[in-house]
Amino acid sequence: MIPQMKNQFSYPFKSHFLNIDGVRYHYIDEGDAHLQPILLLHGNPTWGFFYRNLINDLRSKYRVIVPDHVGMGLSDKPHSYPYRLENHIHNVKMLVETLNIPSLHLVVHDWGGLVGMGYAVDNNEKIQRMVILNTAAFYLPKLPFYLKVLRNTIVGNILVLWLNLFLLGTLKWGVINPASISEETKAGYLHPYQTIKERIGILKFLQDIPFESNHPSRSVLVNIDNNLHKLKDHPTLVLWGNKDPVFKEKDFLSEWKNRFPSAQVHSYNAGHLVLEEVYPQVLEKILSFLS
Numbered sequence: 003m004i005p006q007m008k009n010q011f012s013y014p015f016k017s018h019f020l021n022i023d024g025v026r027y028h029y030i031d032e033g034d035a036h037l038q039p040i041l042l043l044h045g046n047p048t049w050g051f052f053y054r055n056l057i058n059d060l061r062s063k064y065r066v067i068v069p070d071h072v073g074m075g076l077s078d079k080p081h082s083y084p085y086r087l088e089n090h091i092h093n094v095k096m097l098v099e100t101l102n103i104p105s106l107h108l109v110v111h112d113w114g115g116l117v118g119m120g121y122a123v124d125n126n127e128k129i130q131r132m133v134i135l136n137t138a139a140f141y142l143p144k145l146p147f148y149l150k151v152l153r154n155t156i157v158g159n160i161l162v163l164w165l166n167l168f169l170l171g172t173l174k175w176g177v178i179n180p181a182s183i184s185e186e187t188k189a190g191y192l193h194p195y196q197t198i199k200e201r202i203g204i205l206k207f208l209q210d211i212p213f214e215s216n217h218p219s220r221s222v223l224v225n226i227d228n229n230l231h232k233l234k235d236h237p238t239l240v241l242w243g244n245k246d247p248v249f250k251e252k253d254f255l256s257e258w259k260n261r262f263p264s265a266q267v268h269s270y271n272a273g274h275l276v277l278e279e280v281y282p283q284v285l286e287k288i289l290s291f292l293s
Contacts, residue, residue, distance in 0.1 A: 011190035013051055017076060022096050025083065028076035029069035029097060033061035038130070039103045040064045040292070043094070045112020045137065046207035047169040048275075049075025051190045052111065055281055056288070064107070064292070069097055071117065073203020075194050085206035087219040091120035104128065107292060111135040112249075112274070113207055116223065123229035131237045133288055134258060134265075136249045136274050140227040141212065141220070144253040153208040162205045163198045176274040178245050183278060230261050238265035239291040241284050243272035266291065 020027040030050055040060060042053045050057075050068040060066045070077040071090050083089075094117060098106070105128050110118035115137025122129045152158035152168060161167040173188055174180050183191075195201050212220035240258055244251040251269060259267060268287055272279035 011051075011186045011193065013054055013190060015054075015057060020097055020100055022072075022093055025072055025080060026078045027069060027072060027093055027097065029067060030057060031065070031067050031101070032057055033063075033065040035065060037063065037065040038107065039101075039105070040066055040107040040109065041094075041098070041103075041118070042066065042068045042109040043111070043114030043118045044068070044070070044074070045114050046071075046074070047172055047195070047204040048112070048191060049194055051075070051193075052275070052277060053109075054190070056109070056277065056285070059285055059289075067097070067101070067103075067106075069094065070194075071113070071203065071207075073206055079200055079202050081199070081202055083206075085203065085210055087116055087120060087210060087212075087222045090117045091124075091222075094118070094121045095125070098125075098128070105130050107131045107133070109133040109135070109288075110137055111277075112137050115139045116226065119230065119233070120222065120226050123226055123232055126232045126236070129233065129236055131292060132233065132239070133291065134238065134240045135276055135284075136243050136246050136254075138249060138254050138257070139223075139230060140257060140261070141223055142253055142257065143213075144250065145211065145213070146248060149208060149211060149248075150213060153205070153211065159205060162208065163201050166192075166195060166201060166204075168204055168208065169195055169201075172274065175247055177279050178271065178273050179279070183275075187278065234262050235264065237291070238262045239287060240265050240267045241276060241287060242267070242269045243274055243276035243279065244269045245272060246274040246276075248274060 015030045044052045049070045057066050073079050119139035173183050242255050270280045
């Protein structure tokens with residue numbers, strides 16, 4: 003459980019840790035163990051805090067499991083770690099196997115989409131229902147140029163590591179109205195990333211975006227894309243902030259519709275952090291869909 007800090011925020015859930023190859027992998031496990039599990043996977047540069055309200059509202063009916071990717075949130079942030087898509091998928095697999103979960107619902111956002119779908123295409127018999135929030139699990143050459151600058155240049159590294167600009171920028175431009183992110187909420191997002199060393203995962207996730215055809219994670223992403231068809235008949239709910247500056251509706255949402263033509267799709271006047279701006283509407287859809 004995260005205590006009240008000097009910059010106060012609420013994340014009132016008990017912390018659990020799984021040791022994976024000597025690295026502590028943090029996760030939340032709320033709700034009765036006999037309830038249907040639901041796995042929520044966050045993106046970059048957030049952490050499990052992104053799902054705090056959803057955890058609270060789902061845990062009476064579901065077993066809610068929310069890990070922090072290695073390098074993010076309350077998980078370890080080693081500098082000598084591969085930080086590749088395949089490693090993050092492996093960690094999710096280890097968590098599910100360790101908790102002995104036979105089946106689950108899946109909720110994904112941002113990088114959680116690649117990680118979650120990477121797990122799901124190889125374990126589709128375990129997946130019951132899927133909720134997709136502003137993410138991708140396929141390669142499109144439509145991502146903003148500034149992401150390349152942040153990941154591959156000295157200036158970009160300074161902005162990400164020293165100034166924490168990627169996270170601060172996400173909190174400002176990831177919503178239509180920055181006022182929708184309160185100081186308490188901002189403190190929650192910033193909490194695990196106070197120092198340069200604690201921001202290593204943010205940079206490593208940026209560097210793992212497989213822009214280049216020979217990028218180490220490109221083949222993993224291509225394999226995920228080639229196998230998404232295994233999931234197209236699973237009940238799927240897509241909830242999309244249509245003002246996302248990265249995962250733009252006309253490009254990425256259209257691709258999800260093509261791949262999952264039977265999915266329920268709802269678009270909102272919101273940015274990338276869709277749970278921060280239209281949470282009541284999103285919650286209503288999720289509860290109805292899961293039930």
